[in-house]
Amino acid sequence: MEIWKDCHVTVVVSGGIASYKALVLIRQLMKRGATVRVALTAHAAEFITPLTFQTLTRQPVVLNEFTTSDPSHVVHVALADWTDVMVLVPATANLIARVANGLADDAATSTILATTAPKYVVPAMNSHMYANPATQRNLRQLVADGLTVLTPADGMLAEGYAGRGRMPEPEAILAWLTDQQIQRTPSLPLTGRRVLVTAGGTREALDPVRYITNRSSGKMGYAVAAAARTMGAQVTLISAATHLRAPAGVQVLPVASAAELRDAVVTHFEACDLLVMAAAVSDYRPVQTNQQKIKKPQDHADLTLQLTETTDILKELATRKTHQYVVGFAAETQNLLANAQHKLTSKRLDLLVANDVSQPGVGFNGDTNQVTLLRPDQAPLTTALMSKRAVANQILTTVVAETGWQPQPK
């Protein structure tokens, strides 16, 4: 299930310094399966030539509708009718003003006025232009007219000073657009389902500056959260330490230790339909956390740390489980299947995702994974080595197939 596959996206580019970023966004949309056509304002063509957009999209670019040599259709109406999704990026103060007032004084604004497709506006301008009451009034008008507007970022502007008005990076714009489109799609495989995901490696404090942790990057859990969101779920991600950016549309609850993670999971477990425990939760924590930094002893004697077991969250949840489908992960370096099978049964899991982290390209930190899916009373299913996002999709597709879930009303 891909939001952008075969989607007709019209990108309207106006004359701002950020217009070069539209090229990157267009590439990313096309990479995800969209067909993109571009309408340029005359001022946009001062920044980037129509030839660049035409070559990138392999589609004719609409600039001046009065010079067309094709008499079979009216340019702006044909493009408006073709459009499934329209994105105004970057949207200058001038374009925003024209659209807010219903003007159709060039091919771009005529197309915007003529289409009934959802319209997304990505403003980008100088901070004073953005803060100007006229621009703010025009943006409110766009929202009142049913367009969806992205708030610009706070940051360094082309003028050399910082302020609000900067266009977010294409990756962030794509994430926002994708999430908006998911919200508009009434029936996706996980629509109406609440999915709880844990990710990252927990940290068990030894003193104020040191902790025990593990090599988990959080990438697998974040991929599951993003994939579940793309499949329409309402997703809560309980995140132990990672350096990853929150997936769009996902509620992220940061935690540090195994105990904090356990409390957060228990709080949210009852209301969820699916729990995916992808976090690497420490099995042990120090018996004692020093309030002050542990100093080297004068005699340089060895330091012994005493550790005690943390709560086994999955085991605890096995007793609380009612309707929830529970997925666990097992990262092993030996006896993968035997250890995983034992974990599946002893913790009453519905699905266990086992990975042999001693293999190259598998498990911690990398962007790829190869896993074996274990379910009670079924033959194990081993995937190919593939991206963590593809593994996430496979896990969730398996869950949907196993549960027989049909999309629910939101």
Ligand SMILES: Cc1cc2nc3c(=O)[nH]c(=O)nc-3n(C[C@H](O)[C@H](O)[C@H](O)COP(=O)(O)O)c2cc1C
């Ligand atoms: C170098 C340069 C950079 C500009 N950058 C922006 C910008 O980022 N945002 C904006 O709203 N206007 C910007 N402008 C002003 C617009 O180009 C101007 O308002 C123009 O009339 C916009 O026309 P359009 O909206 O039809 O493309 C810039 C102008 C120049 C000369």
